[in-house]
Amino acid sequence: MAPPPLTNFIQTNLQHKQAATATLRRMLEVNNETVALIQEPWIRKGRICGLNNIGGKLLLDTTVINPRTCIYLPKQINAVLMNEFCSRDLTTVRLQSNCASSPEIIIASAYLPGDADIPTVELANLIRHCENKKLELIVSADANAHHRLWGSESSNRRGKTDSPLCRGCLSAEETVAHVILECEGVNTQRAQILKTTRSLREACGDTRRILRFWAELGWLDP
Ligand SMILES: [Zn+2]
Structure with a gap:
């Protein structure tokens, strides 16, 4: 039996920008098998703009004004909007498979406002539903989690x-030796500040430099 066709997924926050929307649109026009899970789309007069007439379907809660999530699907994918799990900040779709060996998959695009609990009540309800029903779930979210390590202005x-686990690489325990000597996730900051430190003893000989390194990572913040 032939394997099921591959589908690409992209997660993107468009920051309500026309230019970002145009870039995504071009990408979807060229890659017409890609599913896009979108947060903060470009809005005009309360409606999403720039993602119509590409050839696929744009799914979202159409009862809300200024939606902050939506999902774009290629037209050949069979899908149903799960209205009970849709709102301004959550779009949930059930992908129906033509292939008996592939399970149905639930996909969700979620926006988690900075002043709300995380996960939001609506996202927690969706997760609980999928756990109870043993459904496969993929969530793509803008969680408003800021850290200077991944380019935020503050943490x-x-x-x-x-x-x-180490905040720099998420693949080893965050010991002092690991961060100072080994972690590839902080290579840029290490090269800038610690330069060619070869041992922990050498690094600890310059406490001010170590503190500057930690501050640059944003790990001195309370
Ligand atoms: Zn690391």
């Missing part, structure tokens, strides 16, 4: 973690 509580 916020959502960008921080109590996990023992």
Whole structure:
């Protein structure tokens, strides 16, 4: 039996920008098998602009003004909007498979406002529903988690973690030796500030430099 066709997914926050929308539109016109999970689309007069007449379907909660999420689907994909899990900040779609060996998949585009609890009540309800029904779920979200490590101007509580995994690479325990000597996720900051530090003993000989390195990572913030 032939394997099911591959589908590409893209997650993007358009920041309400016309130019970002035009870039996405061109990409979807060329890649006509791509699903786009979108947050903060370009809006005019309360409606999403710039993503119509590409050939696919734009799904969202059409009862709200100024929607902050939507999902673009190629026309050959069979899908149903799950209205009970749609709102201004959540668009949920059930993808129906033609292939008996492929399960149905639920996909969701979520916007998590900075002043709301995370996950939002509506997203938590969706996750609980999928767990109870044993449904496959893919969530693409703008979680408003800020950290200077990934380019934010500042860090916020959502960008921080109590996990023992290194915040720079998420693949090793965050020990001092790992961050100073090994972590590839902080290569840029290490090269700028620590230069060619070869041992922990050498690094600890210059405490001010270590503090500057940690500050540059944004890990000194309370
Ligand atoms: Zn690391």
